[in-house]
Amino acid sequence: MKAITANELKTRGVASIDAALKDQDEAFISVRGKDCYVVMDVETYNRLRVCELEAALYQARQEIADGKAVEESVEEHIERIKKL
Incomplete structure (x- = not known):
């Protein structure tokens, strides 16, 4: 599963989530190298x-x-x- 860094999310916003979910159903959001959250489409x-x-x-x-x-x-x- 692809991970989106918190910094990438901060700089690219929803575009980083869209890119991560392009080829998979969910993606991790990592904060300081640790997977903390999961995002997915509706x-x-x-x-x-x-x-x-x-x-x-x-x-x-x-x-x-x-x-x-x-x-x-x-x-x-x-x-x-x-x-x-």
């Missing part, structure tokens, strides 16, 4: 977000299937949380 972000939501849905369904879910009213939920 399509890649949205795809990853959908994957994250699907994983959370899968996990919730698995917990329900395993009997780990609790069905209760809002009032019961608040009382249970207060006791923790």
Whole structure:
């Protein structure tokens, strides 16, 4: 994955991000030689977000299937949380 230095980003701005994302989906931004951030185009972000939501849905369904879910009213939920 290509890295954009903080200095390059400061001097070239968004053009440096555009160049880095021309041939790949994401790029690191490095600060003082250390990779600190990742930039990506919106399509890649949205795809990853959908994957994250699907994983959370899968996990919730698995917990329900395993009997780990609790069905209760809002009032019961608040009382249970207060006791923790």
